[in-house]
Amino acid sequence: MTLKQLEAFYWSAILGSFALAAERLFMTQSALSKRIQELELEIGVPLFDRSGPRARITDAGENILSRAEQLLSLRDEIVVAARGPSGLRGTCRFGVSELMAMRYLPSIVAAIRRDYPEVILEPRVAVTKELLEDVEKGETEFAIAPGRSLDPAVISEQICEVPLLWVASPGLFHEDRPVTAEELQHHPIISMSEKAGSTMQLLDLSARRGLRFRRVLTTNSPEAVAVATIAGLGVALLGGPFVERYLTEGKLVRLAVEDRLQVPDLAYCIHWRAENSRVLARKLREISRDICLAGR
Amino acid sequence: MTLKQLEAFYWSAILGSFALAAERLFMTQSALSKRIQELELEIGVPLFDRSGPRARITDAGENILSRAEQLLSLRDEIVVAARGPSGLRGTCRFGVSELMAMRYLPSIVAAIRRDYPEVILEPRVAVTKELLEDVEKGETEFAIAPGRSLDPAVISEQICEVPLLWVASPGLFHEDRPVTAEELQHHPIISMSEKAGSTMQLLDLSARRGLRFRRVLTTNSPEAVAVATIAGLGVALLGGPFVERYLTEGKLVRLAVEDRLQVPDLAYCIHWRAENSRVLARKLREISRDICLAGR
DNA sequence: TGGCTTTACGGTTTTCGTAATCATT
DNA sequence: AATGATTACGAAAACCGTAAAGCCA
Numbered sequence: 001m002t003l004k005q006l007e008a009f010y011w012s013a014i015l016g017s018f019a020l021a022a023e024r025l026f027m028t029q030s031a032l033s034k035r036i037q038e039l040e041l042e043i044g045v046p047l048f049d050r051s052g053p054r055a056r057i058t059d060a061g062e063n064i065l066s067r068a069e070q071l072l073s074l075r076d077e078i079v080v081a082a083r084g085p086s087g088l089r090g091t092c093r094f095g096v097s098e099l100m101a102m103r104y105l106p107s108i109v110a111a112i113r114r115d116y117p118e119v120i121l122e123p124r125v126a127v128t129k130e131l132l133e134d135v136e137k138g139e140t141e142f143a144i145a146p147g148r149s150l151d152p153a154v155i156s157e158q159i160c161e162v163p164l165l166w167v168a169s170p171g172l173f174h175e176d177r178p179v180t181a182e183e184l185q186h187h188p189i190i191s192m193s194e195k196a197g198s199t200m201q202l203l204d205l206s207a208r209r210g211l212r213f214r215r216v217l218t219t220n221s222p223e224a225v226a227v228a229t230i231a232g233l234g235v236a237l238l239g240g241p242f243v244e245r246y247l248t249e250g251k252l253v254r255l256a257v258e259d260r261l262q263v264p265d266l267a268y269c270i271h272w273r274a275e276n277s278r279v280l281a282r283k284l285r286e287i288s289r290d291i292c293l294a295g296r
Numbered sequence: 297m298t299l300k301q302l303e304a305f306y307w308s309a310i311l312g313s314f315a316l317a318a319e320r321l322f323m324t325q326s327a328l329s330k331r332i333q334e335l336e337l338e339i340g341v342p343l344f345d346r347s348g349p350r351a352r353i354t355d356a357g358e359n360i361l362s363r364a365e366q367l368l369s370l371r372d373e374i375v376v377a378a379r380g381p382s383g384l385r386g387t388c389r390f391g392v393s394e395l396m397a398m399r400y401l402p403s404i405v406a407a408i409r410r411d412y413p414e415v416i417l418e419p420r421v422a423v424t425k426e427l428l429e430d431v432e433k434g435e436t437e438f439a440i441a442p443g444r445s446l447d448p449a450v451i452s453e454q455i456c457e458v459p460l461l462w463v464a465s466p467g468l469f470h471e472d473r474p475v476t477a478e479e480l481q482h483h484p485i486i487s488m489s490e491k492a493g494s495t496m497q498l499l500d501l502s503a504r505r506g507l508r509f510r511r512v513l514t515t516n517s518p519e520a521v522a523v524a525t526i527a528g529l530g531v532a533l534l535g536g537p538f539v540e541r542y543l544t545e546g547k548l549v550r551l552a553v554e555d556r557l558q559v560p561d562l563a564y565c566i567h568w569r570a571e572n573s574r575v576l577a578r579k580l581r582e583i584s585r586d587i588c589l590a591g592r
Numbered sequence: 593t594g595g596c597t598t599t600a601c602g603g604t605t606t607t608c609g610t611a612a613t614c615a616t617t
Numbered sequence: 618a619a620t621g622a623t624t625a626c627g628a629a630a631a632c633c634g635t636a637a638a639g640c641c642a
Contacts, residue, residue: 001299003298003299004632018596019597027634028633028635029597030598030633030634030635031634034599034632037598044383044385045383050596050598051640052642053595060378064378067374071371074363075297077363078364078367079299082341082356086355160621199445203494300607313621315622318632324608325621327609330623346622349617351621
């Protein structure tokens with residue numbers, strides 16, 4: 001039995017596919033397949049059922065999964081324990097939504113650099129859904145993004161709440177009373193892709209209230225949305241911090257809207273796979289959480 | 297990092313020497329040395345201090361020792377968990393004193409055969425001191441022998457007590473009163489080697505009381521001692537069960553002795569290295585203990 | 593057919609033991 | 618001198634990737 005075999009088994013079990021596991025471990029399917037066969041030969045029991053379209057873990061495999069995971073995390077701990085606390089090395093991929101990146105990524109990176117100078121960081125800034133999918137697939141160790149994952153294997157711990165504001169160019173609405181849904185529907189909605197947290201809230205709202213919005217300008221940059229809104233292209237639903245500056249400068253105004261247009265605050269969470277017990281991942285996740293909770 | 301490297305590290309640390317570890321792992325010093333060097337290169341910290349006459353573990357090495365041990369025992373557990381409870385395989389070396397072997401070894405072997413048919417047993421029957429040394433050096437997983445180990449890393453759990461009896465041929469002593477030390481010293485003492493439990497008690501007695509016994513017939517077979525005693529060659533101090541049969545047959549008589557010749561009962565224990573957490577070793581040790589405690 | 597897994601094969605890398613060398617008592 | 622650890626080197630084994638072949642939807 002070797003650590004490589006156990007690692008191959010572990011990721012094949014977690015990702016539910018040899019192909020994905022091979023990709024994650026930077027090797028070919030062929031090599032990974034053989035590793036797992038050798039492990040099965042070693043312990044004398046099949047760990048995966050190959051009869052279906054993809055490899056499915058067997059009962060025997062389930063029985064050893066948690067132990068394999070413990071064993072692999074002990075391997076990481078050994079390195080840390082030997083080198084001392086600041087000797088943590090390795091690479092950590094994690095995801096951050098654009099808003100959180102804007103606010104906290106510099107602090108997070110600085111703190112990690114200070115405590116663990118040897119660690120190589122691979123942060124990824126993307127939209128909510130992509131970040132969550134990466135965590136679910138084990139591509140990233142954790143992600144800071146709004147909402148909850150539907151995958152029960154993913155733990156989401158709330159960090160903060162961010163209000164979503166309806167904003168528009170100052171000239172667009174003149175009445176003092178709250179804007180109604182009908183009035184809003186006359187204008188194009190400027191939003192990001194359907195995988196962005198704010199857009200998901202928007203779609204949710206339109207589904208619940210039976211509204212139809214005309215969305216324009218496909219982009220994944222909230223800044224581009226803000227700029228387009230300033231230009232008077234339409235109205236937008238954006239996270240407070242993105243528009244704060246423009247509101248104080250008077251380039252955008254916040255729209256008061258009727259109750260049925262109210263959107264709940266975005267609950268930002270830190271998400272990670274429950275069974276992930278890599279020391280490096282846990283430490284960096286905790287640092288990131290603390291920084292977000294402390295508000296810098 | 298590989299399991300082989302960790303195993304090499306573990307045994308080098310436990311046995312305090314590369315040479316012994318290499319012997320235990322059935323490989324050459326050269327190969328083991330290189331394995332450990334590779335492990336050190338991997339984690340970036342020296343695990344052993346080679347400046348002395350033999351390799352001494354460093355602080356960094358101490359820090360990871362327990363984790364390495366946990367990791368290695370997880371490896372064993374994985375096999376067991378995958379194969380199911382009776383799928384335990386592997387080889388187990390253990391030591392048994394001759395008396396305990398006579399009484400319990402058949403039952404122990406039968407019970408293990410029944411519960412773990414795949415396990416290969418390598419029992420060793422020897423005298424007390426050899427058995428304890430084997431446990432201390434990690435040569436055997438556990439031993440059933442009288443007395444306690446002086447090594448603090450060895451745990452000894454008492455199983456039973458066996459009386460040591462002074463015996464002689466019926467013709468040797470005629471008086472009804474207890475035999476005195478002076479009378480006893482006139483006869484040769486038939487005993488086993490100094491590494492045997494009963495002989496150790498004998499030597500302890502002679503040291504404490506300032507007696508000088510004339511020991512003859514060097515052997516490690518209690519049966520040979522009994523036979524020689526029956527032949528009238530001298531007196532012997534033997535474990536009760538060895539002489540029971542001869543006493544009832546009248547071939548030997550138990551000598552009543554004065555107080556200063558009284559020898560305490562031999563406390564038989566099961567001994568094992570505290571840090572040994574091999575699943576196989578633990579299970580078989582527990583089976584053996586239960587059989588001894590139940591008296592078959 | 594197309595995604596996923598296994599088999600076959602070769603070339604590279606790793607690993608190990610022998611033998612020689614170094615270091616410490 | 619003797620024990621224990623390291624280095625050098627050649628042989629054997631393990632490992633990996635490419636390419637081809639099976640296998641199930």
